[in-house]
Amino acid sequence: MTQTPPDDTSGQPRSRREAREAERAGAAARATEPATPSNEEHPFARLGETGGTGETGGTGESPTLAWRQQQYPSRQKPPKRRRSLKGLWVTLIIVAILGGLGATAYSIFQPQIAKLVAAAEPNDYTGNGSGQVVVTIKSGDIGSDVATTLNKAGVTKTYEAFYKLLLSTKPSPVFQPGSYKLAKKMSAASALAALEDPKNKVQLTAAIPEGTAEKDVLSILAAATKLPLADLTAAAKNVSAYGVPPEAKTLEGFLFPATYTFTPGVTASEVIKTLVDRSLQALDDAGVPAAARWKTVVLASIVQKEAGPEASDFGKIARVFLNRIAQGMPLQSDATVSYGAGSTGKVQTTPAQRADASNLYNTYAHTGLPVGPISNPGDVAIKAALSPTPGSWLYFVAVNLQTGKTVFSTTFADHEAAVQQLDDWCKASPENNALCQ
Known part of the structure; x- marks a missing residue:
C-alpha cells in the first residue's frame, strides 16, 4: 500500500523522496533555534506590540530578565501585603468574653471554692502564737461562745479547731468569767492552756480602804481601770441615777470600800454603779431600813x-x-x-x-x-x-x-x-x- 506525501507550501504534490528531504531540512532548522516552552508564547514574540525597540520593550525591562522570571517564578519577590488587625481584634474579644465568664462563674461559686480551698488547708495554727490580745469571757458563756470569741479575736485559726478540742477534752474545761491575755495565731491546745492559767487573767483591781473619801476613791478607780478621772467624776455627779437616798447631793458615803475587779472595756458609769450597788447591799445585809x-x-x-x-x-x-x-x-x-x-x-x-x-x-x-x-x-x-x-x-x-x-x-x-x-x-x-x- 502506498501513501501520498503531504503537499508542500506551493500546493503541488511531491514525491516521497522529496518529502523526506524536506522533513530532514525542517528538523535541522529547528535544532539551531532556542527552545521554546511548550504551549507558551515565545518571550520575544510580542515585543512589537508593546511598542519597544532595540533590546527592551515598552516596560523598560530586559526581555531576557522577563523570560527568566517566567521560567523561574520562585526567584521573583513576592508582592507586599497589608497586615490585617482583624484576627487580633477577634482574639481580644474572645479573651474578654472568657474573662467575663470566668469572673461571673467565680462570683457565683465563690463560697464553694472557698470551702474547697479551706478543706485543703489545716484548720489549726501551730505553737504558742505571737503578739498580744485581750479576750473577755462573759458570765454564762459556754464552750461554743468561747470558741467564737477566740476565732473573732484572731487567737485561733478556726472555730472548729477549738470547739472540737473542747469536745474531746475530759473532764470538760470550766471557764472563769474575766479577761485574759493571749497571743495571736495560737494553736487550739495552746489557747486552751492559756485560758486555764490564772496568770493570764487580766486583773483590773481597785482596792478601796474603809474611810476613803469620794474624791480619793475616784482617783483609785481611775488608776486601776485606766479610765479618765474626768469620766469617773462626771459619772459620779449623776447622783440620782444610782438609787441613793434623796437627801444625797453627792455619792459620798455610798461608794463602798472593798476590793473590786473590773474587766477591760468597762465604762465609768458601770464602775460607779458597782460600788454604789455594793453599798446598798451592805446596808440591806446589816438590816438598815430604807428610810x-x-x-x-x-x-x-x-x-x-x-x-x-x-x-x-x-x-x-x-x-x-x-x-x-x-x-x-x-x-x-x-x-x-x-x-x-x-x-x-x-x-x-x-x-x-x-x-x-x-x-x-x-x-x-x-x-x-x-x-x-x-x-x-x-x-x-x-x-x-x-x-x-x-x-x-x-x-x-x-x-x-x-x-x-x-x-x-x-x-x-x-x-x-x-x-x-x-x-x-x-x-x-x-x-x-x-x-x-
Missing part, C-alpha cells in the same frame, strides 16, 4: 473616820455621838471639821478651823449630825451606827496614835485626864510628836 439609810451612813462615816484599828471601839464611838445628840451637845468631831476644810486625810484641826461656823461640817459650831457623810464606811462602821454599844460615854480620845488605843469617858474631868495622856505620849519621842502634828 434610815441616810442618817445611818452619815453617822457611820464619822465613826469610820474617828475609830482606830480596834473593832470593839466602833460601837462605843457611835454611842458617844448618839449620847451627845440626845443631850443637845455638839459632836465636836475633828474629822468632820477637817473634811469641811478640804482635807480628807488627817483629822487634826486648828483652833481657827474649829471656830469657823461657815464650815457646815464643823460639829464644834453646829449641833447634830453634819450635812452629809465625810467618808465611805465599811461593814463594821455601818453595824456600829445601826446598833451602837450600850453605855453612857460622852467623850473619847486616842491616847496612842500608833496603836490607836482609845479612852472613853463619861465626865469631862476624866476626859481631861485622858487628853493629858495623849500630850505625854506626843512628847515622849520625836517620832510620836510627828504623828501629833
Whole structure:
C-alpha cells in the first residue's frame, strides 16, 4: 500500500523522496533555534506590540530578565501585603468574653471554692502564737461562745479547731468569767492552756480602804481601770441615777470600800454603779431600813473616820455621838471639821478651823449630825451606827496614835485626864510628836 506525501507550501504534490528531504531540512532548522516552552508564547514574540525597540520593550525591562522570571517564578519577590488587625481584634474579644465568664462563674461559686480551698488547708495554727490580745469571757458563756470569741479575736485559726478540742477534752474545761491575755495565731491546745492559767487573767483591781473619801476613791478607780478621772467624776455627779437616798447631793458615803475587779472595756458609769450597788447591799445585809439609810451612813462615816484599828471601839464611838445628840451637845468631831476644810486625810484641826461656823461640817459650831457623810464606811462602821454599844460615854480620845488605843469617858474631868495622856505620849519621842502634828 502506498501513501501520498503531504503537499508542500506551493500546493503541488511531491514525491516521497522529496518529502523526506524536506522533513530532514525542517528538523535541522529547528535544532539551531532556542527552545521554546511548550504551549507558551515565545518571550520575544510580542515585543512589537508593546511598542519597544532595540533590546527592551515598552516596560523598560530586559526581555531576557522577563523570560527568566517566567521560567523561574520562585526567584521573583513576592508582592507586599497589608497586615490585617482583624484576627487580633477577634482574639481580644474572645479573651474578654472568657474573662467575663470566668469572673461571673467565680462570683457565683465563690463560697464553694472557698470551702474547697479551706478543706485543703489545716484548720489549726501551730505553737504558742505571737503578739498580744485581750479576750473577755462573759458570765454564762459556754464552750461554743468561747470558741467564737477566740476565732473573732484572731487567737485561733478556726472555730472548729477549738470547739472540737473542747469536745474531746475530759473532764470538760470550766471557764472563769474575766479577761485574759493571749497571743495571736495560737494553736487550739495552746489557747486552751492559756485560758486555764490564772496568770493570764487580766486583773483590773481597785482596792478601796474603809474611810476613803469620794474624791480619793475616784482617783483609785481611775488608776486601776485606766479610765479618765474626768469620766469617773462626771459619772459620779449623776447622783440620782444610782438609787441613793434623796437627801444625797453627792455619792459620798455610798461608794463602798472593798476590793473590786473590773474587766477591760468597762465604762465609768458601770464602775460607779458597782460600788454604789455594793453599798446598798451592805446596808440591806446589816438590816438598815430604807428610810434610815441616810442618817445611818452619815453617822457611820464619822465613826469610820474617828475609830482606830480596834473593832470593839466602833460601837462605843457611835454611842458617844448618839449620847451627845440626845443631850443637845455638839459632836465636836475633828474629822468632820477637817473634811469641811478640804482635807480628807488627817483629822487634826486648828483652833481657827474649829471656830469657823461657815464650815457646815464643823460639829464644834453646829449641833447634830453634819450635812452629809465625810467618808465611805465599811461593814463594821455601818453595824456600829445601826446598833451602837450600850453605855453612857460622852467623850473619847486616842491616847496612842500608833496603836490607836482609845479612852472613853463619861465626865469631862476624866476626859481631861485622858487628853493629858495623849500630850505625854506626843512628847515622849520625836517620832510620836510627828504623828501629833
